[in-house]
Amino acid sequence: MSHQQLLSIRIASEHALYLDLATEPSPAALAQLVQLQQQLKQHYGHHLRDIVPAYLSLLLIFEPEYFVYQGLCAELTAFCQRLFQQPAPDLAGKKVQLPVYYGKDSGPDLPRLSALHGLSQKRIIELHHNTTYLVYAIGFAPGFAYLGFVPPELNSPRLATPRQQVLQGSVGIADRQTAVYPASSPGGWNIIGNSPLPLFDLNAAPLMPVAVGDEIKFEPIERAEFIRLGGQLWTD
Amino acid sequence: MDRLKQGGFYLLKSHALCQLQDLGRFGVAGLGLTEGGACDQQSAMLANMLLGNVAGAPLLEIGVGGVSLRAQANTYISLTGAQMPFLINGQPAPRYCTIAVQSGDLIEIGYARAGLRCYLAVAGGFLVPTTLGSVSTVLREAVGGLNGQALADGDWLAVQPCEVIALRSLPYELQPKFSAVTALDWIAGAQYDWFSQEAITRLDQQLFRVTKQSDRMGCRLSGGKIKVKPQAQMYSEGVCCGAIQISNDGQPIVMLNDHQTIGGYAKPGAVSRLSLNALAQCRPGSLVRFVKRDLSDVQAKAARQREWLASLQQEWQHKA
Numbered sequence: 001m002s003h004q005q006l007l008s009i010r011i012a013s014e015h016a017l018y019l020d021l022a023t024e025p026s027p028a029a030l031a032q033l034v035q036l037q038q039q040l041k042q043h044y045g046h047h048l049r050d051i052v053p054a055y056l057s058l059l060l061i062f063e064p065e066y067f068v069y070q071g072l073c074a075e076l077t078a079f080c081q082r083l084f085q086q087p088a089p090d091l092a093g094k095k096v097q098l099p100v101y102y103g104k105d106s107g108p109d110l111p112r113l114s115a116l117h118g119l120s121q122k123r124i125i126e127l128h129h130n131t132t133y134l135v136y137a138i139g140f141a142p143g144f145a146y147l148g149f150v151p152p153e154l155n156s157p158r159l160a161t162p163r164q165q166v167l168q169g170s171v172g173i174a175d176r177q178t179a180v181y182p183a184s185s186p187g188g189w190n191i192i193g194n195s196p197l198p199l200f201d202l203n204a205a206p207l208m209p210v211a212v213g214d215e216i217k218f219e220p221i222e223r224a225e226f227i228r229l230g231g232q233l234w235t236d
Numbered sequence: 237m238d239r240l241k242q243g244g245f246y247l248l249k250s251h252a253l254c255q256l257q258d259l260g261r262f263g264v265a266g267l268g269l270t271e272g273g274a275c276d277q278q279s280a281m282l283a284n285m286l287l288g289n290v291a292g293a294p295l296l297e298i299g300v301g302g303v304s305l306r307a308q309a310n311t312y313i314s315l316t317g318a319q320m321p322f323l324i325n326g327q328p329a330p331r332y333c334t335i336a337v338q339s340g341d342l343i344e345i346g347y348a349r350a351g352l353r354c355y356l357a358v359a360g361g362f363l364v365p366t367t368l369g370s371v372s373t374v375l376r377e378a379v380g381g382l383n384g385q386a387l388a389d390g391d392w393l394a395v396q397p398c399e400v401i402a403l404r405s406l407p408y409e410l411q412p413k414f415s416a417v418t419a420l421d422w423i424a425g426a427q428y429d430w431f432s433q434e435a436i437t438r439l440d441q442q443l444f445r446v447t448k449q450s451d452r453m454g455c456r457l458s459g460g461k462i463k464v465k466p467q468a469q470m471y472s473e474g475v476c477c478g479a480i481q482i483s484n485d486g487q488p489i490v491m492l493n494d495h496q497t498i499g500g501y502a503k504p505g506a507v508s509r510l511s512l513n514a515l516a517q518c519r520p521g522s523l524v525r526f527v528k529r530d531l532s533d534v535q536a537k538a539a540r541q542r543e544w545l546a547s548l549q550q551e552w553q554h555k556a
Contacts, residue, residue: 052474059474139498
């Protein structure tokens with residue numbers, strides 16, 4: 001039997017609610033979140049307009065006409081009870097390798113993080129790519145996957161002043177999380193490298209090579225290989 | 237323009253706030269794509285219904301005004317939402333009304349006198365390809381519209397050939413009005429417990445001003461600080477349209493249609509969809525006040541509104 005519980009149901013809006021499954025993120029809670037997401041999609045079909053998994057909770061947005069709060073609370077509680085009586089699911093996500101070129105011309109914050117943590121740049125890079133990450137949420141921008149968690153030595157606060165422009169593909173660290181910017185955008189994460197693979201493509205099916213619950217490993221590549229794969233360098 | 241295309245409209249004068257919209261893009265919020273869609277959904281639905289369209293047919297949302305088009309088709313249009321001067325070939329035309337236009341007609345929309353966003357619909361809806369099930373333009377994501385962009389001078393919008401349709405209009409007394417202070421019905425939810433009774437009272441008992449940093453993502457308000465009780469770390473969670481987010485500076489941001497899909501700020505609750513329609517018409521500098529309601533009250537109001545729209549639609553269909 002799974003040790004998961006439905007901790008609480010909270011109102012989000014007049015036709016949306018949150019299901020809370022945990023108080024701290026963990027691979028087990030994430031696996032349950034992903035499984036619950038899939039089953040609820042199937043169960044409610046088009047009545048469930050959207051579902052947003054993130055760390056500890058699912059946000060369920062229903063069609064306004066369909067949303068009867070008390071009824072849904074009872075139904076969702078029973079649904080979760082049945083599901084959580086079954087054996088705990090394994091994380092059934094894909095294992096995805098993302099090539100990264102780590103260098104000063106792809107990761108402008110490497111020197112600063114090195115000074116901040118008292119670690120060599122080489123050591124920072126090693127620590128970052130020797131860790132296996134899980135996708136805990138996707139948001140902020142289309143395809144922006146929040147990956148957890150970096151080793152404690154790399155825990156780094158966001159930039160005091162966000163950059164106006166972070167290059168597409170930039171690999172950043174913010175607190176315990178790391179992520180790849182799927183498109184150029186403003187951003188405050190500490191940039192240590194760049195991945196040349198597109199992470200979000202409106203014309204691709206699926207739109208993204210990764211999903212919540214997937215396992216991500218970064219694969220260091222050389223500068224020449226990065227350029228060959230179409231990677232862009234920081235010119236400043 | 238010596239050889240003009242037929243069967244559509246040319247944008248003669250446009251800008252970033254003139255965008256193709258429908259009622260939104262659903263099913264992809266989990267990938268970080270926001271819902272988009274008309275910010276004042278009711279005005280958009282009425283514009284379409286005046287032409288016998290489905291309520292979510294592709295139309296133009298025009299923020300602030302200052303847009304002109306040339307008809308290159310014999311068809312029908314309607315204009316709803318903000319009060320903007322509306323001229324056809326230089327002659328004033330009524331809002332909330334089915335209007336026949338002829339190929340060659342010049343359609344001019346001036347700057348808003350009251351309200352902020354108007355909706356221009358055409359019989360059958362504009363013919364534009366959907367992206368992930370919707371034409372809604374989201375500039376930040378470069379998704380929807382024409383190639384992910386707002387409409388620009390010279391853009392061409394195709395429409396379908398149109399038969400004669402019944403002329404409909406919404407009586408003035410039924411048209412949405414704009415008030416000096418807009419009341420925002422909201423319901424408790426999300427991190428409501430993170431706010432003291434005093435903070436909630438403070439939220440409800442003061443007037444907030446809409447700031448000029450507001451956009452389609454969120455309506456940023458300014459007023460007396462709303463404090464959040466000190467908390468342990470908050471993990472990011474999904475964010476929905478209407479959510480009231482209290483920023484670190486204690487100021488509320490009400491999430492509009494292009495809101496971010498996840499966030500880590502405390503939210504005492506959410507503004508009702510009907511009040512969001514009114515908020516979408518509040519220009520910078522205008523005043524709003526929050527009014528806490530029970531979920532059942534807000535839902536009953538929404539149900540009455542749906543019934544009203546359905547009865548209107550039925551009445552207008554009988555005219556066809």
